[in-house]
Amino acid sequence: MDAVLPRRQRIKQQNRQFILDAARQVFAEQGYGAATIRDIIRATPLAAGTFYNYFTSKEDVRQALEAEMAAALRPVLSEGRAEAATAEEFLSAFFSAAFALKTGTETAAIDLRAGFEDLRADLESAVARGLFLPLDAGALAAALLAAADEIGNRLAAGRGDPVQATGEATLLFLRGVQPPA
Amino acid sequence: MDAVLPRRQRIKQQNRQFILDAARQVFAEQGYGAATIRDIIRATPLAAGTFYNYFTSKEDVRQALEAEMAAALRPVLSEGRAEAATAEEFLSAFFSAAFALKTGTETAAIDLRAGFEDLRADLESAVARGLFLPLDAGALAAALLAAADEIGNRLAAGRGDPVQATGEATLLFLRGVQPPA
Amino acid sequence: MDAVLPRRQRIKQQNRQFILDAARQVFAEQGYGAATIRDIIRATPLAAGTFYNYFTSKEDVRQALEAEMAAALRPVLSEGRAEAATAEEFLSAFFSAAFALKTGTETAAIDLRAGFEDLRADLESAVARGLFLPLDAGALAAALLAAADEIGNRLAAGRGDPVQATGEATLLFLRGVQPPA
Amino acid sequence: MDAVLPRRQRIKQQNRQFILDAARQVFAEQGYGAATIRDIIRATPLAAGTFYNYFTSKEDVRQALEAEMAAALRPVLSEGRAEAATAEEFLSAFFSAAFALKTGTETAAIDLRAGFEDLRADLESAVARGLFLPLDAGALAAALLAAADEIGNRLAAGRGDPVQATGEATLLFLRGVQPPA
DNA sequence: TATGAATGAGGCTTCATTCAT
DNA sequence: AATGAATGAAGCCTCATTCAT
Numbered sequence: 001m002d003a004v005l006p007r008r009q010r011i012k013q014q015n016r017q018f019i020l021d022a023a024r025q026v027f028a029e030q031g032y033g034a035a036t037i038r039d040i041i042r043a044t045p046l047a048a049g050t051f052y053n054y055f056t057s058k059e060d061v062r063q064a065l066e067a068e069m070a071a072a073l074r075p076v077l078s079e080g081r082a083e084a085a086t087a088e089e090f091l092s093a094f095f096s097a098a099f100a101l102k103t104g105t106e107t108a109a110i111d112l113r114a115g116f117e118d119l120r121a122d123l124e125s126a127v128a129r130g131l132f133l134p135l136d137a138g139a140l141a142a143a144l145l146a147a148a149d150e151i152g153n154r155l156a157a158g159r160g161d162p163v164q165a166t167g168e169a170t171l172l173f174l175r176g177v178q179p180p181a
Numbered sequence: 182m183d184a185v186l187p188r189r190q191r192i193k194q195q196n197r198q199f200i201l202d203a204a205r206q207v208f209a210e211q212g213y214g215a216a217t218i219r220d221i222i223r224a225t226p227l228a229a230g231t232f233y234n235y236f237t238s239k240e241d242v243r244q245a246l247e248a249e250m251a252a253a254l255r256p257v258l259s260e261g262r263a264e265a266a267t268a269e270e271f272l273s274a275f276f277s278a279a280f281a282l283k284t285g286t287e288t289a290a291i292d293l294r295a296g297f298e299d300l301r302a303d304l305e306s307a308v309a310r311g312l313f314l315p316l317d318a319g320a321l322a323a324a325l326l327a328a329a330d331e332i333g334n335r336l337a338a339g340r341g342d343p344v345q346a347t348g349e350a351t352l353l354f355l356r357g358v359q360p361p362a
Numbered sequence: 363m364d365a366v367l368p369r370r371q372r373i374k375q376q377n378r379q380f381i382l383d384a385a386r387q388v389f390a391e392q393g394y395g396a397a398t399i400r401d402i403i404r405a406t407p408l409a410a411g412t413f414y415n416y417f418t419s420k421e422d423v424r425q426a427l428e429a430e431m432a433a434a435l436r437p438v439l440s441e442g443r444a445e446a447a448t449a450e451e452f453l454s455a456f457f458s459a460a461f462a463l464k465t466g467t468e469t470a471a472i473d474l475r476a477g478f479e480d481l482r483a484d485l486e487s488a489v490a491r492g493l494f495l496p497l498d499a500g501a502l503a504a505a506l507l508a509a510a511d512e513i514g515n516r517l518a519a520g521r522g523d524p525v526q527a528t529g530e531a532t533l534l535f536l537r538g539v540q541p542p543a
Numbered sequence: 544m545d546a547v548l549p550r551r552q553r554i555k556q557q558n559r560q561f562i563l564d565a566a567r568q569v570f571a572e573q574g575y576g577a578a579t580i581r582d583i584i585r586a587t588p589l590a591a592g593t594f595y596n597y598f599t600s601k602e603d604v605r606q607a608l609e610a611e612m613a614a615a616l617r618p619v620l621s622e623g624r625a626e627a628a629t630a631e632e633f634l635s636a637f638f639s640a641a642f643a644l645k646t647g648t649e650t651a652a653i654d655l656r657a658g659f660e661d662l663r664a665d666l667e668s669a670v671a672r673g674l675f676l677p678l679d680a681g682a683l684a685a686a687l688l689a690a691a692d693e694i695g696n697r698l699a700a701g702r703g704d705p706v707q708a709t710g711e712a713t714l715l716f717l718r719g720v721q722p723p724a
Numbered sequence: 725t726a727t728g729a730a731t732g733a734g735g736c737t738t739c740a741t742t743c744a745t
Numbered sequence: 746a747a748t749g750a751a752t753g754a755a756g757c758c759t760c761a762t763t764c765a766t
Contacts, residue, residue, distance in 0.1 A: 008725085011725090012725085015725095015726090030214065031212070031213070031214035032212070032214065032215075033211065033212040033213065033214025033215030033216070034213075034214030034215065035214070036759085036760065036761085037760080037761065037762090038759075038760065038761080046726080046727090047726060047727040047728055048727080048728060048729090048761090048762085049725095049726070049727060049728065049729095049762085049763080049764080050725080050726055050727070050728095051761095051762095052761095052762075052763090053725065053726075057761095058761095087357075087358050087359045087360075088359070091358070130360065131360075132358045132359075132360070133352075133358055133359070133360050135349055135352075135353060135358065136341070136346075136349060138335065138340065138341075139332050139335065139341060139346060139349060139350070140353065140358070142328070142331040142332050142334075142335055143327075143328035143331065143332055143350070143353065144328075145331070146324075146327035146328050146330060146331035146332075147323070147324035147325075147327050147328050149327060150323040150324065150326070150327035151320050151323055151324055151327075153323075154319070154320065154323055159319065160317070160319075160320065165320065168316060168317060168320060169320070169324070171314075171316075171357075172316060172321065172324065172354070172357070173353070173357055173358055174357040174358060174359050175356065175357040175359060176352075176353070176354055176355040176356040176357040177268050177272070177313045177314050177316065177321070177354055177355060178268045178269070178313075178314070178355050178356060179268075179311065179312075179313070179314050187745085188744090188745080189744080189745065189749090189750080192750085192751095193750075196750090196751090217734090217735060217736085218735075218736065218737090219734080219735060219736080220735095227751080227752090228751060228752045228753055229736090229737090229752085229753065229754095230737080230738075230739085230751075230752060230753070230754095231750080231751055231752070232737095233736095233737070233738080234749090234750060234751075238736095370746085373746090374746085377746095377747090392576065393574070393575070393576035394574070394576065394577075395573065395574040395575065395576025395577030395578070396575075396576030396577065397576070398738085398739065398740085399739080399740065399741090400738075400739065400740080408747080408748090409747060409748045409749055410740090410741085410748080410749060410750090411741085411742080411743080411747070411748060411749065412746080412747055412748070412749095413740095413741095414740095414741075414742090415746065415747075419740095420740095449719075449720050449721045449722075450721070453720070492722065493722075494720045494721075494722070495714075495720055495721070495722050497711055497714075497715060497720065498703065498708075498711060500697065500702065500703075501694050501697065501703060501708060501711060501712070502715065502720070504690070504693040504694050504696075504697055505689075505690035505693065505694060505712070505715065506690075507693070508686075508689035508690050508692060508693035508694075509685070509686035509687075509689050509690050511689060512685040512686065512688070512689035513682050513685050513686060513689075515685075516681065516682065516685055521681065522679070522681075522682065527682060530678060530679060530682060531682070531686070533676075533678075533719075534678060534683065534686065534716070534719070535715070535719055535720055536719040536720060536721045537718065537719040537721060538714075538715070538716055538717040538718040538719040539630055539634070539675045539676055539678065539683070539716055539717060540630045540631070540675075540676070540717050540718060541630075541673065541674075541675070541676050549766085550765090550766080551728090551729080551765080551766065554729085554730095555729075558729090558730090579755090579756060579757085580756075580757070580758090581755080581756060581757080589730080589731090590730060590731045590732055591731085591732065591733095591757095591758090592730075592731060592732070592733095592758080592759075592760085593729080593730055593731070594758095595757095595758070595759080596728090596729060596730075600757095
């Protein structure tokens with residue numbers, strides 16, 4: 001699908017990706033605040049000055065990284081949500097995808113909050129279709145993502161089983177905690 | 182209630198509190214990772230070296246701060262939960278206290294996760310009393326705190342009304358999102 | 363022999379000695395240049411400020427220490443030298459005492475050069491008595507002390523036996539290195 | 544003789560030498576322990592951070608300096624020793640070279656002990672050739688170097704004449720201090 | 725465009741010294 | 746006298762950024 005790029009262009013793209021990959025890893029290990037540009041370069045085969053040919057600051061990298069992650073999260077998280085016929089299908093698809101992302105080794109330390117806008121939109125649409133009670137879509141998206149992220153962290157740490165957790169979380173948000181009267 | 186302390190002791194306590202207060206503010210503004218010890222001292226009337234009479238590192242301050250916050254959170258968050266007669270009372274008390282903490286100006290940037298253990302214990306007891314469906318108390322506590330924290334952040338940013346949010350969040354976790362059949 | 367001192371005086375003397383002993387140890391471990399006043403105080407049961415009741419600076423301590431060491435070295439190093447009837451007796455007494463000092467554990471890191479003046483005077487007297495060839499007493503004292511110090515360091519490090527080294531060093535300075543013609 | 548280096552390489556070598564020269568001077572003036580890296584940089588036209596492009600610590604500089612000095616000392620101190628036909632020639636060559644080094648202004652504060660290994664080897668060879676009495680070469684080397692260093696210091700301070708001192712020191716170690724019977 | 729050394733600002737920490745108790 | 750906390754200077758080191766090659 002990708003056009004064949006001239007050698008120069010290819011190297012440029014590769015170097016950019018070197019930096020982004022290194023940044024993702026460094027941010028995951030130390031947190032964004034504590035990470036330094038030098039840390040990123042060090043995790044790269046490039047020289048110090050080369051960084052500035054691609055980005056102007058740590059914040060610049062972060063934004064590029066966020067865009068990249070949002071693009072990667074979108075298809076995965078949205079999959080199955082748009083066409084869900086019931087709230088249960090919607091929630092189950094969401095938690096299943098979310099926990100898969102959090103426990104997948106290759107995407108360590110993904111912050112699900114990057115998918116906020118997409119989820120909010122999907123929820124609004126689902127509310128409009130009558131699948132959900134008419135709640136504030138923003139608050140609901142925040143609650144779902146925060147809960148999924150936190151439970152996902154627990155799963156990634158080995159506390160719990162993803163499949164069972166998907167079921168429990170779906171039930172929790174589907175029917176709530178109240179025992180039937 | 183407090184014993185009258187000799188002057189020197191009083192000043193020591195005061196200085197320690199200067200640092201803790203400054204640290205809370207600095208961590209809230211810049212994040213823990215990006216904050217520097219110098220930032221903390223600068224937000225204090227103290228001299229640079231004085232920091233090390235009280236703490237050995239930024240991490241040391243963080244731990245003291247966390248202990249302080251846990252101690253402050255405990256009575257507020259627990260209030261009304263232990264003796265709640267219904268799940269609704271429990272959830273309502275929880276979200277009400279949580280949102281009050283997050284929107285209260287003087288306690289900016291409190292991370293509710295510090296109250297995890299208390300909440301988990303309360304939930305276990307509530308499940309045992311039959312107030313809640315028999316869910317995994319750890320996962321439920323994680324979900325409630327994460328959701329409350331995230332929604333609380335939105336409230337603190339002016340997006341939404343605490344009272345209404347308390348009602349909605351209570352309902353969300355009480356009955357779930359599914360419309361009645 | 364010591365007069366009984368009033369309690370105050372006794373404590374003062376004791377504190378002064380605390381500092382001197384700590385300083386000797388610290389200087390031996392880190393060298394004079396690298397040692398700090400705080401290092402000295404830390405090796406003491408005293409508080410930081412107390413140092414300045416006894417000494418004004420690191421240099422001040424060093425001088426007191428040097429005087430103390432010179433006073434301690436004098437009788438040991440001079441012993442047997444003044445009344446030596448031959449050069450061999452003189453040298454043997456000197457090296458024997460010097461190596462004993464360097465290898466004695468309780469007087470670690472003594473710098474024999476503190477005994478320079480005494481040795482020079484003894485040598486001058488010995489030259490005048492015809493025990494030694496008429497060499498420059500200063501240079502000879504320097505050579506003897508430097509050699510004794512350096513060989514003593516080797517002995518203290520376990521390289522060689524003090525008794526044998528005394529014999530060899532005595533012979534070396536007595537007859538030189540030239541094989542008999 | 545030296546290959547012509549590209550400009551960048553030349554500057555790097557020059558900067559390294561700036562630091563080494565400054566360090567030698569600073570160590571000589573203040574002693575190794577008391578010297579600071581900042582002192583060294585200040586004696587240089589370089590910026591503070593540049594130090595760490597060349598060395599990792601004060602100790603690192605010291606080692607480089609020692610290697611440099613050993614390399615510089617070797618040919619000078621060894622000159623004339625290896626092929627000496629008599630003990631007198633050997634000692635005379637040694638002291639002459641040593642005093643020249645100590646009193647030469649451009650090589651202030653050289654510590655002759657850096658030449659220990661070379662001298663010990665030369666002495667062993669000389670003993671094997673029968674030039675010297677069969678003494679412990681290590682102890683003898685230590686004694687000679689220590690004496691030469693100390694007397695050299697006296698000469699550098701203006702106390703004595705190098706030529707005369709060479710003669711006296713040679714005699715001292717050649718025949719010892721004992722007057723002929 | 726890539727390199728990597730130079731720069732000096734600034735963060736971390738320890739120090740000598742003072743002084744209220 | 747003895748104490749030990751406060752002070753701010755100063756040492757150590759790393760950083761972001763520039764720029765000659």
